[in-house]
Amino acid sequence: MTGLVFALVYFTLTGIAGRSWGERYLLGLGLTGLLLFVAGVLHLPLAAGAIVAPIAGLALRRRGERVRPRYPLAATLVMVIPVAVVFAAAMIVPLNDFDGRVFWLKKAKAIAHERAIDGPFFRGEVMENPRVRYPLLVPLDAALVFAATGDPDDRQTRGMFVLAFLALLLVLRRGIGRRFGEQAGAWCAALAAWLPPFLGSDFGGALSAHADIALAAFAACAFFAIVEREFPLRLGIWLAAMALTKNEGLPFALLLLLPAIAVYRLRIAAALVPFAAAVVALFAWHSRLPPADVDDLLTRLPLLADRLPRFAPALARVASHMLAWPMWSLFWPAVAIGCLAAITRRIFLPLYVLIGMLTVYLATYLVHSWPLANIVDSSIDRLLMHLIAPALFVIAAAMEPRDQMT
Amino acid sequence: MRRLLFAALLLATIATSLPPLVRTARLAIELRGLPYRVRRERLMGAFYPSIGNVLRATPSREPLALIPPPGQSRDSPLLFDYYAYPRRTRIYEPLVSYGHDPAPPRTVVRVGDVASLSSYGALRLEALQRLGPPAGSPPLRKAGTHFFVPVIASIDGATPGLYVTHATLASQRPARVTMTFWPRGIVRTFTVERELHFDDLVHEAFGRIDRGWLEVASSEPLRASFPVVSNGTIATEIAIVRDAPRNPLGVPAGRQLWLVNLTSVPAGLLINGKGDFIAPHDTVSRALDCPCQVRVTGGEARVYAFATERTADGGTRFIWPEAQP
Numbered sequence: 146m147t148g149l150v151f152a153l154v155y156f157t158l159t160g161i162a163g164r165s166w167g168e169r170y171l172l173g174l175g176l177t178g179l180l181l182f183v184a185g186v187l188h189l190p191l192a193a194g195a196i197v198a199p200i201a202g203l204a205l206r207r208r209g210e211r212v213r214p215r216y217p218l219a220a221t222l223v224m225v226i227p228v229a230v231v232f233a234a235a236m237i238v239p240l241n242d243f244d245g246r247v248f249w250l251k252k253a254k255a256i257a258h259e260r261a262i263d264g265p266f267f268r269g270e271v272m273e274n275p276r277v278r279y280p281l282l283v284p285l286d287a288a289l290v291f292a293a294t295g296d297p298d299d300r301q302t303r304g305m306f307v308l309a310f311l312a313l314l315l316v317l318r319r320g321i322g323r324r325f326g327e328q329a330g331a332w333c334a335a336l337a338a339w340l341p342p343f344l345g346s347d348f349g350g351a352l353s354a355h356a357d358i359a360l361a362a363f364a365a366c367a368f369f370a371i372v373e374r375e376f377p378l379r380l381g382i383w384l385a386a387m388a389l390t391k392n393e394g395l396p397f398a399l400l401l402l403l404p405a406i407a408v409y410r411l412r413i414a415a416a417l418v419p420f421a422a423a424v425v426a427l428f429a430w431h432s433r434l435p436p437a438d439v440d441d442l443l444t445r446l447p448l449l450a451d452r453l454p455r456f457a458p459a460l461a462r463v464a465s466h467m468l469a470w471p472m473w474s475l476f477w478p479a480v481a482i483g484c485l486a487a488i489t490r491r492i493f494l495p496l497y498v499l500i501g502m503l504t505v506y507l508a509t510y511l512v513h514s515w516p517l518a519n520i521v522d523s524s525i526d527r528l529l530m531h532l533i534a535p536a537l538f539v540i541a542a543a544m545e546p547r548d549q550m551t
Numbered sequence: 552m553r554r555l556l557f558a559a560l561l562l563a564t565i566a567t568s569l570p571p572l573v574r575t576a577r578l579a580i581e582l583r584g585l586p587y588r589v590r591r592e593r594l595m596g597a598f599y600p601s602i603g604n605v606l607r608a609t610p611s612r613e614p615l616a617l618i619p620p621p622g623q624s625r626d627s628p629l630l631f632d633y634y635a636y637p638r639r640t641r642i643y644e645p646l647v648s649y650g651h652d653p654a655p656p657r658t659v660v661r662v663g664d665v666a667s668l669s670s671y672g673a674l675r676l677e678a679l680q681r682l683g684p685p686a687g688s689p690p691l692r693k694a695g696t697h698f699f700v701p702v703i704a705s706i707d708g709a710t711p712g713l714y715v716t717h718a719t720l721a722s723q724r725p726a727r728v729t730m731t732f733w734p735r736g737i738v739r740t741f742t743v744e745r746e747l748h749f750d751d752l753v754h755e756a757f758g759r760i761d762r763g764w765l766e767v768a769s770s771e772p773l774r775a776s777f778p779v780v781s782n783g784t785i786a787t788e789i790a791i792v793r794d795a796p797r798n799p800l801g802v803p804a805g806r807q808l809w810l811v812n813l814t815s816v817p818a819g820l821l822i823n824g825k826g827d828f829i830a831p832h833d834t835v836s837r838a839l840d841c842p843c844q845v846r847v848t849g850g851e852a853r854v855y856a857f858a859t860e861r862t863a864d865g866g867t868r869f870i871w872p873e874a875q876p
Contacts, residue, residue: 223561227572230572230575231572234575234578234579237579237583237590238575238579238594239587239590241594246633247633251633251636271640272632272635272636272638272639272642273628273640273641273642275629332557336557336560339565339568340564340568341567344572344575352575470567474563474567475559475563475564476560479556540557540560543553544553544554
């Protein structure tokens with residue numbers, strides 16, 4: 146319980162510049178992780194990063210809108226039910242997913258213990274550190290919870306992950322609501338709340354300790370920031386958080402940067418500051434680590450031309466997952482219909498994001514050294530979670546009556 | 552119409568998620584009120600408490616060698632690490648990578664469905680037994696009541712290789728058998744009722760991962776075989792030396808000459824006319840292209856010689872001596 150309270154209070158306060166609780170919590174997660182990471186790369190005390198983060202969050206605060214949307218109660222109830230079950234389960238059922246423990250929270254334990262992100266653990270001197278180069282935003286936030294509670298048991302971080310899931314839903318509700326109305330926002334968030342991958346104890350769900358929900362949340366915030374043409378500095382923080390959350394976060398952030406440049410033009414410079422700092426810090430950190438224990442996909446990109454025969458099988462395998470009823474029900478067929486509607490309504494940003502990221506995923510599958518079936522089956526459902534914001538956006542676009550199009 | 556379609560989508564999604572959500576809720580209800588440690592045991596079975604048992608049984612500063620059982624992946628050791636942190640550990644998979652490490656942690660933990668303290672030798676034996684008896688075991692040969700086996704071994708080859716000597720001893724009547732592992736001089740006594748078998752003679756009988764030669768003395772005549780087994784398949788059959796080798800010995804071929812002093816006195820040698828020496832009970836090798844003639848010069852020493860050479864498939868061929876006129 147202590148970890149839950151700390152996460153709730155600390156990350157919410159740090160993200161005080163957010164316009165809703167969901168956005169505040171995610172801004173707190175992102176800003177804290179970013180500053181802790183930069184502090185770690187510069188070999189500054191991580192505690193300093195933890196102190197600076199709320200101050201930086203306060204500095205981001207703007208006087209602005211105090212609009213309090215009114216969402217339909219029924220939709221809110223539908224959304225809250227699965228969240229409540231997952232929350233209760235997170236407080237009672239111990240963490241049991243392999244990847245979450247071995248690939249993510251082990252790093253958090255090491256950071257909390259060594260107070261460094263390139264100490265003996267990360268140099269392989271203590272024990273094996275699989276996925277050595279996984280970005281550290283989520284482990285850093287979790288390490289902060291461990292340190293604050295004085296207890297490196299993963300039960301302290303269960304709440305942090307569920308709160309991120311709730312925050313994602315609220316950001317989706319708000320972002321879609323601002324464009325398509327509160328009804329659309331609320332019901333789309335309710336739909337997202339019931340999607341099986343988000344509720345699972347494995348494969349990146351809220352009951353796991355993966356970083357997929359965090360990336361989906363930061364990507365949603367960045368997506369809506371571009372849609373709403375928000376302050377570019379805030380966009381930069383979202384992009385930086387994406388790059389530091391998962392390996393696919395960096396190409397995702399770069400993909401979003403292109404339309405952001407079109408939207409913000411010269412003002413994009415403000416976004417580039419935190420984003421560039423994160424990317425530079427990331428590569429600097431990589432340079433200090435042992436070689437990766439998994440494919441370095443950048444170096445395998447030249448294989449793309451030779452691997453094109455894998456494209457059709459990869460596409461078919463991905464499509465089979467998208468149509469798998471136990472995982473996604475009718476969601477992706479609905480997204481496909483939404484894409485057609487978005488085209489007719491000339492809403493291109495979500496299409497660009499969906500097609501762009503699916504292309505990135507397919508390219509990854511083409512050059513990966515694993516057998517195609519293995520790499521697709523073990524990852525695609527989690528990767529699809531990252532696209533929840535543009536996916537729901539096109540569904541909302543399809544639901545909007547044509548005479549109400551803005 | 553749009554609202555109906557969305558409602559259908561939402562209901563379909565809820566219908567998909569509801570059963571696993573209910574299972575999650577039931578699990579939470581089942582576990583609530585239990586101590587957290589017990590909740591973990593319910594989810595992870597005996598694995599979770601076995602980690603704590605191993606950690607409590609070993610000094611906190613003692614690094615641990617984590618070795619998964621044969622045929623299992625490194626997933627369990629990785630999970631062990633998660634709960635053992637900040638304990639220093641090293642995972643060895645495949646098994647023989649431990650044998651090849653010049654400075655491995657002394658404490659070995661077998662990490663499979665449960666974690667338990669073990670030894671490298673025990674895990675090797677488990678690996679061998681899992682491979683099962685090799686196909687085409689050689690027939691038992693008459694060995695008499697006193698004989699030598701010029702080379703026996705339990706060694707780790709190139710990953711993932713395990714090279715061991717199987718041994719089968721058979722007697723028509725119960726026999727008391729004394730085996731001496733030279734040059735270590737380790738003596739063990741066994742009773743052969745009808746048949747005695749070792750999957751890994753050097754480790755099972757003498758507790759060593761090592762190489763040497765064997766002297767056997769029995770109260771009854773024995774039949775025996777000593778095949779070298781590599782990763783579950785028979786590589787070759789080792790000769791049983793019943794009679795003292797006549798001097799000189801000729802080894803017709805090979806690239807590596809091996810010499811075994813079967814006696815407790817030092818042996819002066821002439822190998823292809825060049826002087827050499829071998830200590831009592833010792834075994835040495837010389838990189839020589841045979842044919843080779845080995846003559847013991849003076850004294851009561853008796854020396855056995857044989858040669859080996861690499862085959863095209865990476866195996867080892869043994870060339871036994873021929874009596875010289």
